[in-house]
Amino acid sequence: MQITPLGDSALTLTLGDSINESTHRQVQAAWRSLSAEPLPGVSEVTPAYTTVTVFFDTARVVAAGAPEDEVVEWLTARVRERLKNPPKSAKAGKPRTVEIPVCYGGEYGPDLGRVAAQARLFPEEVVKRHSAAKYLVHLIGFAPGFPYLGGLPKELITPRHAKPRMAVPPGTVAIGGEQTGIYPQVTPGGWNLIGCTSLKLFRPDLNPPVLLQAGDEVRFKAITPEEFKRLEEEAR
């Protein structure tokens, strides 16, 4: 594991050099160890695909005992120590599985045909394969609640649009290259839109404010437009 400065207010721990489940588990373990009981002066710890980033406030780190000339060295030593002796509260729970009802195709997924053509499959077969796979939430980023999911079946890999759409509706399930994700808010987006869920991915009134968190398992369940409309009504 490498620990390198990210400017003068953060350190990045690098735990692997490719996106895979074993690196993901190491990232999650390190993130839990460092965020369960924050180190002195640390304001926030963020996991990504292969890295964990520790944000700190220099004045507080120095107030906690770091020599002024050795802020990075001191904090790095604390991080390494912590990873060797993780607090009990950092133990992993069982991964949650979250089922996401998706209405595929039609107005809900205008690019389903494009994905199907790319894969040389019927659209129904794309839906079957996309909803049969098991996905892992690697990280949440890009927008509040946006999950980067690993586990897309290889045959469904579809290049991004050359020109991004100006506004992708919230709840849209999309494929961008090897990645799949769900847009929580209206944003511009260049991924292929294949369906839509009525579930809210970002809920600022709740704690945590997101439906999905890094480490969760996700399964998509195909539903009809009628079911989608009913769920949407219920969510109001």
Added chain:
Amino acid sequence: MIRVLKPGLLTTVQDLGRPGYQQYGVVVGGALDAFAARVANLIVGNDDNAALLEMAQTGPDLQFERAALVAWNGGDFEATIGGRPLLRDRAVRVEPGETLSFGVARRGLRAWLAVAGGLDVPLVMGSRSTYRRAGLGGHNNGRPLAAGDRLQAFAPGEWATTVLASLGQREARATVWTVRPETLGPQAPAGTVRAVIGPEWDWFNNDAQKALFASEWEATREADRMGVRLHGPELALHKPREMISSAVNTGIVQVPPSGQPIVLLPSRQSVGGYPRIAAVASVDVGRFTQLRPGEKVRFERMPLAVAFKLQLQRERDLGRVRMGLARLTG
């Protein structure tokens, strides 16, 4: 108690941001120049994290219904109170019914206006800062100010109340003392920002490494609360290389395939996928919030240990000012 007569171009309620939620994709945000905001708050006796107004390019017209103690700093705005100039960097008493007008910025782009007590808007996920993209925080679900809005402030503290009363008995309604954020800590020369090398420094070829610190960089129109894109020599990698997205931080200089660097500001995304050639020292990030399109800036390279020293020195200077101000009414 404060009526918005004119909102200005982009005036928002901000505090020191919403840390702790980047793991959920929520930006930290907050005042673009956190240090300037802290100093504005300090001048009116507020906590560092009190909510204040951030304005950009053209400021608001605000009518105060009650007497208040205010202070502003940042770029050089055409600011008036009841038609007279509103002095910068000092506590000023506003009388009931008076209007503060911030015209157009003459130099710089942004300014911060603190009101004693701090603005009273709902705390959302631990912060009062406006987060436009997610439509939350600030005074009205993440929206900038609009004409007709009414803002409330919390009751001023004891110190501010004393200062307000003493100014009420004098002809001049501004304090004689000033606190200028740009004088705290050792300063970089005008047009220069200090920077340390970034995590992917070694990915860049020798020409790029030299050009970063040897060239003048021009601020472009592509600038917002997320970052500022600079224009200059193309910064190239040794060979094409893809980065796996990882967390980014305020001040990071990332280089997309165009070769033109982008300096990230507080409303940056939580993760980025472009190689990071350098990082602006925290004490100098505020300079990017004042750069107008076409203005030039140079990077001065410094060791990381020096960047920490600058931060600590600035905090010590601020601490001394804080103690001095406390004694004024003690």
